[in-house]
Amino acid sequence: MVWKTEKVNMPFEVKDCTLITRMGGVQAAVSLRELREGVARCPLECLFHHFCETQLRPTFDDPEFSNDFAVWSAKHVRDRVLAEQLGVLNPYEFDNFEQLRAAVLEVIDDRLSEVGYHQFAPAGEDFRFMRAVTVVFDVGIQLCTPDDLVTRLPEFSTSSIYYHFVEARRRTETRLDDFSNWLVGFGAGTEPLLEALHGIDFYYLTLRELKDTLLEAICQPLMETAHG
């Protein structure tokens, strides 16, 4: 299978990442009011961790909400209204994390004005602000053509998928995933593939589901190109 691309492009260096969590250096929150104070003061890395790196962390089952603030509100404060309002925030729809912080504070402030200051988590279920140390490293795989992406993607770890498809949006100027940024360099021939990648709503998927979705998404344009 050869892609009908107009250009050659730089090879794509596949990377992987691992993380270890660390305490965020902010007082734990027992109440909704303390959560608000913590969100207002915590380093942006904490927001990134609780909104984005949750996908990389072990969890028991498919969480109902994708960010830790919503999970804590639902599970420990037992405020499902707040949980849903926080849960719908998609960090990748904000230009930066300060904007996300403002949005979180607005949701919490609105809720505080509705329910007052009496919402507490039980003892031992306080919210701990965390952040992470992420180490990025070379996997030793180079992709030279779009075909390579199709054939090598099954070998990618889920954390590699996270790094190139999710975390890239925070790292790159285009705010796109690394695959798209690379495929663009091959010209118009890769448009169906790019379209398929752009159509993936990754934030609400587990990394395993995201990998399966990606595989499906890139196989379809491949078939079409093969038959076209």
Place this chain on the structure above:
Amino acid sequence: MVSMSLDSYEDVVGQVVIAQLRKLAHQLAGARVVHVNSTREGGGVAEILSWLVPLMNDLGLDTSWEVIDGHAEYFHTTKSFHNGLQGSPAALTDHMIKVYEDTVSANAERLRPKLSKADFVIIHDPQPAFLIKCCPERKGRWVWRCHIDVSRPNHRIWRYLKELVSLYDASVYSMPHFARRLDHPQLIIAPSIDPLSDKNCELPQGYIDATLDRFGIDRRLPLLTQISRFDRFKDPLGVIRAFDILSGSLDAQLVLAGGGADDDPEGQAVLNEVQETARGREDIFILDLPPDAHRTINALQRASTVVIQKSLQEGFGLTVTEAMWKSKPVIGGNVGGIRLQVHNHHTGFLVDTPEGAALRLRELLRQPGKAGRMGRTAREFVTVNFLLTRHLREYLTLMLGLRHGLESHLLAG
């Protein structure tokens, strides 16, 4: 120590996971790593080090494991630290501090050349923590790896230890809720189990049957088991109380099996008390096992209908992980790391009282289908989250992070 290489785990965790570890470790090739704890046998820390050290070596790091050589008075003092850090009343006199510091200082004479040259020194728990004061010429990064819950310590003991652990470059805890605030970076690494070790590997049914026969356990009756040190925090008497509540309505057997660790002088007293309580009971088996009885423990866990870990205080609770790996539902105390593993109504039940344990035991014994489903979920959960490969990866990440000042994002290589 295990001698197998990391490749042996490929069938369990997959090739991608192994390849990832090798790539990551490549950045640390040749780094000198020294782990120090206070016992080579008995307890979760020694078990972790028995696989962690050889596997770090297999990954190309120059790793060694040193043990503090102490006497009874030293271990009485460190047991007092251990109890006090977990919130129990515990004494700390000037004499005890002198015994502790003198013992660790004497060990430092032997260990100093190695520790001073190491790139990474990992000090496990409070027993060897004073070593950092004995090694002012340090080349590498020193980490205090705390395996117990120090969130609500006895303040006199914490005041003394805080001064020591603050000297470290970082500290590591099993859960965020176990940590005390310190000025240095505090990181989280959950423990794990070795799926191929004697304690966790698959066993032939014949071996399991023979193990039950050896102790006179009836193979036809349901078996309820708690495996743990004879330690008050593990509440063995509470387990017997739960069994007593249950035994009027169901025919079953209870096994309380464990042993002491070299660094736990209270174990014998607790064992005596438990034996006295169970005296004359044919349905309760108190097994004082040697520290190397790993396959026996494995067989008992595999033969169990339900595994209990009704701790009142717990670090992480590796026996819970072991039982879950063997597809057993667990009834666990609602404390510490057990709460990270036992997801109520999914992988077992969390309980606060002997009555709660009896209630859930009855539920699982009456509904074997539910017990089976919980066991399968438990195994899946451990496979993803609590096997040694994840643990090893986080240690490598920690060391690479320490090399670069623990910044949020680091590009290795």
